[in-house]
Amino acid sequence: MKKRLAALAMTAVMSVGALAGCGTEGTPATTGGEGGSSATLKIGGIGPTTGPAAIYGSDVRDAISIAVDEINAAGGINGMQIEYKFEDDEHNAEKSVNAYNSLKDWGMQMLIGSVTSGPCIAVSEKSKEDNMFQLTPSGTAVQCVQYDNAFRVCFSDPNQGAASAQYIADGALKDKAIGIIYDSSTEYSTGIHDSFVSKAGELGLTIVSDQSFTADSATDFTAQLQSVQGAGADLLFLPIYYTEASLILQQSDTMGYKPIYFGVDGMDGILEVENFDTSLAEGVYLLTPFSATAEDELTKNFVTKFQEKTGHVPNQFGADAYDAVYIIKKVAEEQGITADMSISDMCDKMKAGMATVTIDNVLTSPTTITWTADGEPNKDPRAVIIQNGVYVLAE
Amino acid sequence: MGKLKKTTKQELITCGIVVLFYIVITILDKTGNLKSHTKGLLVPICYYATAAVSLNLVVGFLGDLSLGHAGFMCVGAFSSALFSVAMKESTMPAGLRFFIALLIGTAVAALFGFLIGIPVLRLNGDYLAIVTLAFGEIIKNILAAIYLGKDEAGVHISLKSFPLQGEGKMLINGAMGIQGVPTDSKFLIAMLVLLITLLVIYHMVNSRTGRAIMSIRDNRIAAESIGIDITKYKMLAFTVSAAIAGTVGVLFAHNTSTLTAASTYFGYNVSIMILVYVVLGGIGSIRGSVIAAALLYALPEMLRGLGNLSNYRMLIYSVILIAVMLWNWAPAARAWRERVFKSKNKQKQES
Structure with a gap:
């Protein structure tokens, strides 16, 4: 009996230890974003890389990393290098919140995500509590951006x-x-x-x-x-x-x-x-909003890099995500964001910046994008027709 | 004090583990050693453990395979969330509101368990499994199609979306479900629900009722011949199990702010996942259900910490699941374990 008791106690301790253990590994991060000495901006991403919507999440993950690499190679945002981490949420709201918490532990300062609507709404409840800047590339439901810290790149439903x-x-x-x-x-x-x-x-x-x-x-x-x-x-x-x-x-x-x-x-x-x-x-x-066969330099550059990295043509989700990183870059530069700001201060500045910024030269709009105060983008839609296996702009 | 009864001892050990878990987590939290990721996992762990324990009552003690557990969770979740959203604007304190929501969710799920039990429990074995599966899916699909709104003209309910007149609010918005559910599920409450469930199930199983239920499982004809009312006890076990599943649903609904009747949350996959917790923990072992649910829920989340390998975390999770299942239940593995551990025991006795 003693032995069995010992085994039980071990199990209990191990399960707790394992739970706490996953908390202690990695770099100790504080939610206040006090790691100012290192001049890196930590951007997190959330989306499904497994499960029924996996193609969206993986495209977003790869597109963001392409944009991040480009920006880092060109000197970063205000001289800050970007550090980037992507977490899987299986297209499940519960898992998406877990992913958000996990990224927060890692020290995330801004969020690009979640990729799909339901999870995005759940995450926005949490990001609002923390007043963390959230930019969803592709969360289309109206409620995704119901709080003032959340914006989106795509059109709403x-x-x-x-x-x-x-x-x-x-x-x-x-x-x-x-x-x-x-x-x-x-x-x-x-x-x-x-x-x-x-x-x-x-x-x-x-x-x-x-x-x-x-x-x-x-x-x-x-x-x-x-x-x-x-x-x-x-x-x-x-x-x-x-x-x-x-x-x-x-x-x-x-x-x-x-x-x-x-x-x-x-x-x-x-x-x-x-x-x-x-x-x-x-x-x-x-x-x-995006056509991979468009002839402009920006699209060509993105599509080539994306194909090199993944072997397939990017879809609109990837383009939204790529834009999201550059949107953050532009607003952060305008507002003079620095990595040692608290998450909340950073978010307030970004909010103010989003309301006034006009972004041109993006993949997902033929002209420019601006934002309304409630987080909706103003941009023109594009209709395409599939011809010979590629998208062609429709009249 | 006399020697504790064996069953009482079992009960104390299980509750002890749960309380110990709570204390350790609270200490870690207070000393600032708990990451927010882990914190977010605590409530789900509690409610999935509760769900596993309640399903064990039907699967392990009554001996019937029920695959509709997520359906009862869904009923509990929607009824309670509806109440909470409707009362959100009122002056009712949050604690009281959540308490009433818990009662409502439990009661409605119990009612559904009772009603569904009437036709379902006439069946046995595979047939029962299939029919419960069907009921679970029916409940989920109906709730995903209901539109319920309140406006100046009163309350409307429909299976098609409709416009509201004047100042109004959609309470259940079809596939979009219920939005803005207050996040009242706290670790302490989820823990209390788990503890209460454990006490209820342990006492039920170790009582006259529990022995009657288990006698049905072991030999239906013999049980009938000694005058046990089979229908009554089957109904009782099934309804209690459904009621607790309803409570789980309440905790679920109030954990994330949006509630949709999607397959990811209430489909048969979820019912089967809970069944996996029960089977892996050992059919008929309450403590096993709790531990298995906690570990299996936390495992894929813990695998996030693997760095580059975390791309394969769902694969690793599945492989671990298969390995543990084989280790626990494959006859060869059991025989090997017996041999190895027995010989060790012998060595110990000899030395």
Whole structure:
């Protein structure tokens, strides 16, 4: 019995020790950001590098590190070198908060993240408590930037839905009968869907069929496709992620149904899906702020470096993240941010800076980006069409 | 004082470990040796341990495989979060509000456990597992589709989104769930919930009721023949288990500020994860469930500290899981362990 007791005690001690142990390793960091002697700015990133949304997180991680390397090689921000660390959140809010805490222990002073909406909202509750500057590259839900310390690079869900409807109404597609298939179990998809439907109503577009699925039944879309086809839709609006979209494209091809597809930024990445016949994606419209085939120097530089590093063409998430680092650089330089400031002071300065800054020469906007006080970017959307396996700017 | 009963001793040891854990963590916290990452893990560890203990009641003591545990968590989470969000503006003190939220979550989950138990507990074995799985998914999917809003015209509930008139507020916003849940879950409260759960389960198992429940597990026909009301005891165990899962849901909902009925949080994967805690800790071993849940939840998080290797942390986690499962339960590993440890014991006795 004694032995068993000893074993139990050992287990308890070990489990506590292990927990505390992970706390004591690495550099001892204080939340106050007092490590001023070292002139490095510590930027943390959070996003899914495993799980269903892994392609977004990994692209963001790699894009940030490219931007950080460039800036460091060119002398840093105000002479400060950037130190950068990225944590995985598995596209799960609970894990995302864990990742945030872990980065805080590491000494993070500014946050780029989280990549996906739900986790981003959860993290923003924490960053608000700490008054830490948060810039999400791609958290599209409205609530992602509900606090004044949070800003985003991408469009919000309602913006995307409304902009899509506006684009369709303005162009050659306005007389098409519209069918919609969306994912009613994600906030991303429902957010875009709802704003698209209400804007389409205002603009007098005809929606003939509105179908939904949930994340648990996201493998067979035959029923939805049949309803949409039966209703005579010749434009299919897909405000969903590319994994489901690739299946929809395959299945509707098998059915012999060939509408015009219209996607939003979640569709970005469809050309990278393994074993997907990219010829099916020919002629797909998508509203994305970034086009990897654009001819300007900035895009070319980024795409080449990204391909060298990862072997594939970056998607819009990567471009948002790359921009995020340069946005931080510009605002930090304007505001004279130094590494020895407390996190909270740094955040206050950055907030003030974001409200006035105008960023030009970025990947994710054809013109410039400015921000409103509630953290939303003002920029122009770009529609692209997939032609010969690459994005081409649509008229 | 006479010798303690064996069962009492077991109970004291388990509660002792939990209290010791609390004390050590508190000391570390007060002396400033606790990192915020570790601090963030404490509440989840407590509620997953609680969930594992409550599932053990059904799986380990009643002997039925239930795969719908996350569904009950979901019910508890949503009912309590709804209450908390609705009362957030009122003058009710946060402590009282959370206490009532805990009661509501537990009660609603117990009600659902009871209602679902009526049809489900007529089944056995695999059939029961499948039906509980289905109920768990149904609950989650319904909650992910509900829109509930309050405006000038009153309270609206619908399965489609609708506009609010005038000053109004969406309480449950479909797939976007409930936003702005007050983060009331504190380590102390989660710890108390775990302790109370342990006491309830230990006392239940070691009572007349518990012996009746275990007799159903061991031999249903024999139990029936001596006049044990099978339905009653099955219902009791299932409802208690569901109620505690509801409490876990309350702690979950009030730990992060947003609550969505997504598969990541309440899908069957979560039910299975809790089942893994139970199986790994030892079916029917309450203490094992607590320790397994704590270690397995913390493990992938601890692997973040591996530097470059942390890219492979989910892979490492899976491999460790397989290794531990084999070590604990593979007949060959058990036989080997027995041989090695027995021979050591012998050596000790000889020397």
